Amino acid sequence: MVDRRLCRRTFLSLTAATAATAAVSAVGGGGAAQASPVIDRAAGPVGGRVLALSGGAWVLADETGAVPTRGLDGADVIAVAAGFVAVGAHGGKAVIWESADGLDWAAAGRRNEPHAVFTAVGAGPRGTLVLGSLLSEEGTPVRAVAAIRTQSRDWLTLPVRGLSDGLAVTAVTGHADGWTAAAVDLHGSVVFHSPDGIAWTQGATVPASAVRELVGDRWTGNALDDTAPVRGTLAGDREVVAVPRDAHAVGGGFWLTRGTLVRER
Amino acid sequence: MITFSRIDGTPVYYWRSNRGNTTLRNWQCTQAFYDSLVLWIRDLRSLSSGYGSITYLVSAGFYVNKPGQHGAGTAMDLDHVRWSGGQVSSPLDRHHASGTQSLRRRYLAVDAVCRRRFRYALDGWYNADHEDHIHADFAGLPTVCQKGSRSDTVFVQAMCNNFMGSGLSVDGDWGPLTQSAFTTAKSRLGISGDPHTSTTAWRAMLSGIARHGFANQAI
Numbered sequence: 297m298v299d300r301r302l303c304r305r306t307f308l309s310l311t312a313a314t315a316a317t318a319a320v321s322a323v324g325g326g327g328a329a330q331a332s333p334v335i336d337r338a339a340g341p342v343g344g345r346v347l348a349l350s351g352g353a354w355v356l357a358d359e360t361g362a363v364p365t366r367g368l369d370g371a372d373v374i375a376v377a378a379g380f381v382a383v384g385a386h387g388g389k390a391v392i393w394e395s396a397d398g399l400d401w402a403a404a405g406r407r408n409e410p411h412a413v414f415t416a417v418g419a420g421p422r423g424t425l426v427l428g429s430l431l432s433e434e435g436t437p438v439r440a441v442a443a444i445r446t447q448s449r450d451w452l453t454l455p456v457r458g459l460s461d462g463l464a465v466t467a468v469t470g471h472a473d474g475w476t477a478a479a480v481d482l483h484g485s486v487v488f489h490s491p492d493g494i495a496w497t498q499g500a501t502v503p504a505s506a507v508r509e510l511v512g513d514r515w516t517g518n519a520l521d522d523t524a525p526v527r528g529t530l531a532g533d534r535e536v537v538a539v540p541r542d543a544h545a546v547g548g549g550f551w552l553t554r555g556t557l558v559r560e561r
Numbered sequence: 562m563i564t565f566s567r568i569d570g571t572p573v574y575y576w577r578s579n580r581g582n583t584t585l586r587n588w589q590c591t592q593a594f595y596d597s598l599v600l601w602i603r604d605l606r607s608l609s610s611g612y613g614s615i616t617y618l619v620s621a622g623f624y625v626n627k628p629g630q631h632g633a634g635t636a637m638d639l640d641h642v643r644w645s646g647g648q649v650s651s652p653l654d655r656h657h658a659s660g661t662q663s664l665r666r667r668y669l670a671v672d673a674v675c676r677r678r679f680r681y682a683l684d685g686w687y688n689a690d691h692e693d694h695i696h697a698d699f700a701g702l703p704t705v706c707q708k709g710s711r712s713d714t715v716f717v718q719a720m721c722n723n724f725m726g727s728g729l730s731v732d733g734d735w736g737p738l739t740q741s742a743f744t745t746a747k748s749r750l751g752i753s754g755d756p757h758t759s760t761t762a763w764r765a766m767l768s769g770i771a772r773h774g775f776a777n778q779a780i
């Protein structure tokens with residue numbers, strides 16, 4: 297099933313773990329979170345807040361404020377999943393980070409190719425699955441790649457068949473039957489299903505929408521024809537969400553508009 | 562991120578779900594990218610002035626909620642350009658592979674103007690995913706012609722074939738035949754300076770290619 301292990305780096309030291317505990321206590325005690333900073337980019341929801349880039353630093357934010365994180369300096373975090381797993385790229389290489397609390401992050405796996413990125417991560421009953429792409433020099437996806445973490449806690453690369461190599465996967469979710477992923481093309485989003493994360497078959501298409509988050513058969517994203525905030529089901533329903541018209545879907549009920557996180561009313 | 566429906570006054574439509582639709586759309590991109598779009602359309606107007614004004618553009622997207630340059634609001638997918646004189650250039654209709662030479666040359670002219678202001682530009686020769694639009698982004702500024710870039714090499718090879726009958730294989734590998742054809746084109750266009758290191762020289766060469774393309778003239 298699995299072809300090889302990702303090279304693994306573990307440096308979650310006692311010092312870092314202690315610092316993390318202190319930071320969590322400070323937030324829990326109230327008043328430690330900075331007033332809402334300008335959010336430049338949001339990777340996704342984690343632990344009820346959003347892992348987001350603000351002023352060049354990764355923070356854990358919500359609509360009321362933000363606290364700094366550690367271990368993600370210089371990272372390009374694209375997506376996060378329940379269980380405190382973040383994915384993206386660092387120095388052009390695809391990287392997976394893990395955390396115990398959302399505040400202290402450490403690289404847990406990376407691919408060795410010079411141009412690659414992980415773009416989606418999802419958790420389910422069968423573990424946590426990461427999908428991404430090898431990239432051309434110009435930054436376009438040329439081959440789909442995957443990694444999975446099961447009970448072993450180690451990240452293992454998976455060979456991938458049937459996922460569209462030229463499209464970046466934007467969302468993946470796990471369920472009792474396996475995995476469902478979405479990728480965005482020029483017409484909308486294409487949905488793929490897999491029992492094992494290896495063999496994928498194309499399913500429904502979601503016309504004129506870029507799917508950012510999949511939960512069961514429900515999705516959230518932005519319209520392609522006018523960038524409106526939208527959500528729907530894989531059965532074909534679609535509705536505009538009651539948040540500002542220019543808001544970008546983040547996931548977890550959060551939206552990003554003009555540097556500010558908001559929630560659906 | 563800013564919201565716009567027109568670039569410097571010219572409307573931008575969306576045809577991917579309904580061809581011919583002329584409803585104004587809310588597009589988004591960064592302010593810096595929009596500023597480059599304005600410079601780009603002014604270049605396009607000026608270099609194609611023989612066709613009249615630009616009536617409208619059609620795009621498949623600018624900001625798109627996905628990873629990469631589109632997700633950063635620093636990319637455009639160009640589907641179609643329409644001029645008041647009735648001319649069109651339609652990447653959406655695969656004009657790069659048209660049986661009509663004037664349409665291929667016009668496509669290369671639009672492609673060249675994109676390359677003056679953006680990097681990278683990915684076109685119908687780059688790969689199958691781009692055979693129905695021209696993608697232009699901010700990924701690798703400044704704009705120069707790099708022999709190691711597939712994007713630049715296929716453009717140069719297609720340009721030499723369509724304007725000079727060079728008979729190059731459009732394979733993205735910058736070999737001696739591509740080098741020789743490129744040197745000839747550069748000389749015939751009267752370009753001084755090195756387009757591989759000088760943005761000024763490369764932009765001048767791209768303008769020359771665009772003028773010949775819009776006029777349907779050999780180089």
Ligand SMILES: [Zn+2]
Binds near residue numbers: 631636637638696697
């Ligand atoms: Zn594009």
